[in-house]
Amino acid sequence: MIKIGIVGGTGYTGVELLRLLANHPKAKVTTITSRAEEGVPVAQLFPNLRGHYDLAFSAPDPDVLGECDLVFFATPHGVAQAMMPDLMSRGTRVVDLSADFRIKDAEVWAQWYGKPHGCPQLIAQAVYGLPEANRHLIADADLVACPGCYPTATQLGFIPLLENNLVHPERLIANAASGTSGAGRQASIDNLLSETADSFKAYAANGHRHLPEIEQGLRAALPKGAGQIGLTFVPHLLPMVRGIHATLYATLRGNAGDLQALYEERYANEPFVDVLPAGSHPQTRSVKSSNMCRIAICRPQQRDTVVVMSVIDNLTKGASGQAIQNMNIMFGYDETLGLNSPALLP
Ligand SMILES: NC(=O)C1=CN([C@@H]2O[C@H](COP(=O)(O)OP(=O)(O)OC[C@H]3O[C@@H](n4cnc5c(N)ncnc54)[C@H](OP(=O)(O)O)[C@@H]3O)[C@@H](O)[C@H]2O)C=CC1
Numbered sequence: 001m002i003k004i005g006i007v008g009g010t011g012y013t014g015v016e017l018l019r020l021l022a023n024h025p026k027a028k029v030t031t032i033t034s035r036a037e038e039g040v041p042v043a044q045l046f047p048n049l050r051g052h053y054d055l056a057f058s059a060p061d062p063d064v065l066g067e068c069d070l071v072f073f074a075t076p077h078g079v080a081q082a083m084m085p086d087l088m089s090r091g092t093r094v095v096d097l098s099a100d101f102r103i104k105d106a107e108v109w110a111q112w113y114g115k116p117h118g119c120p121q122l123i124a125q126a127v128y129g130l131p132e133a134n135r136h137l138i139a140d141a142d143l144v145a146c147p148g149c150y151p152t153a154t155q156l157g158f159i160p161l162l163e164n165n166l167v168h169p170e171r172l173i174a175n176a177a178s179g180t181s182g183a184g185r186q187a188s189i190d191n192l193l194s195e196t197a198d199s200f201k202a203y204a205a206n207g208h209r210h211l212p213e214i215e216q217g218l219r220a221a222l223p224k225g226a227g228q229i230g231l232t233f234v235p236h237l238l239p240m241v242r243g244i245h246a247t248l249y250a251t252l253r254g255n256a257g258d259l260q261a262l263y264e265e266r267y268a269n270e271p272f273v274d275v276l277p278a279g280s281h282p283q284t285r286s287v288k289s290s291n292m293c294r295i296a297i298c299r300p301q302q303r304d305t306v307v308v309m310s311v312i313d314n315l316t317k318g319a320s321g322q323a324i325q326n327m328n329i330m331f332g333y334d335e336t337l338g339l340n341s342p343a344l345l346p
């Protein structure tokens with residue numbers, strides 16, 4: 001049994017980690033932090049966890065976290081950067097759910113996150129935790145940077161086309177829509193029910209901080225010499241709680257062959273990517289609370305635009321489920337341990 005610490009246990013990704021880890025056979029949460037809720041029993045704040053956890057929230061303490069085999073950071077950007085050097089010097093491994101170590105260029109990070117990177121010396125050793133692309137590196141990593149929610153849905157959708165150099169990489173488009181839990185649990189007027197219900201809008205159309213992360217991942221998938229990645233990414237807010245639906249567009253270079261077979265083959269051995277039968281339209285409800293990404297591909301009127309639809313639960317495959325998938329790989333466990341529940345319906 002490995003000992004787990006969670007920094008930032010009162011946010012949506014923190015409580016999703018707790019939900020998923022409650023039945024994990026090889027991992028036990030031994031400390032969970034919140035500064036605002038210090039001393040409050042976990043089950044008092046989250047009644048769904050009554051009977052599962054005896055712990056109370058505590059303030060982050062490096063000595064206590066340093067006794068864990070693995071610490072998850074489920075905190076806003078900047079927190080992991082500040083605590084990481086001390087924690088890693090104690091030999092504790094880390095899966096960071098924030099964007100602190102996702103981007104390989106510290107200056108690009110600073111440009112998009114509006115402040116200097118707080119720990120540039122550890123960026124190089126951070127492994128980007130998208131198992132479908134980096135499984136072999138994750139296994140030995142001490143620091144895994146878990147991908148963002150939009151980046152997970154978008155990269156899994158585009159990767160097979162790019163790896164096989166089938167599309168013009170500089171003309172990619174991603175229209176993606178997220179439920180409101182993507183914005184976290186802190187109060188904000190924009191996320192009130194009365195602001196979001198019965199409405200649908202794009203936001204950050206001029207540039208969202210996930211753009212450099214997604215482009216970095218797509219660049220890694222493209223064979224050398226195959227051109228430059230250029231993505232137009234427009235996020236949208238959906239009046240629902242969980243889920244991301246990404247509709248992706250790419251222009252084929254020429255005769256692409258059987259795209260359905262290509263996707264089925266690429267993801268045949270992936271436990272958490274499900275390529276739907278031709279003609280399907282994936283729904284966010286088919287992945288709600290599950291770690292699955294469901295994908296469908298089509299080529300309308302057999303023209304040169306390929307459309308890929310990719311759905312995930314932003315809190316599960318888009319954050320905490322993927323974080324646990326990474327943990328399983330890091331500790332040599334079956335990758336699916338604790339993550340096999342099907343989606344919640346209705
Ligand atoms: N929501 C989503 O769908 C996704 C979120 N992410 C990322 O995961 C991270 C967590 O997201 P989410 O759960 O939504 O965030 P929330 O805002 O809901 O929760 C943040 C948590 O971090 C703690 N925290 C805040 N500041 C600090 C600090 N300085 N030191 C220690 N703890 C702190 C808070 O507790 P307290 O202040 O009491 O200490 C709280 O428990 C973010 O980086 C987010 O971008 C990634 C993918 C998807």
Ligand SMILES: CC(=O)N[C@@H](CCC(=O)OP(=O)(O)O)C(=O)O
Nearest residue numbers: 098099148149178179180182183
């Ligand atoms: C709906 C909504 O507001 N979503 C958030 C992104 C989700 C997220 O948490 O971003 P990371 O994955 O980088 O942590 C946003 O657009 O900022």
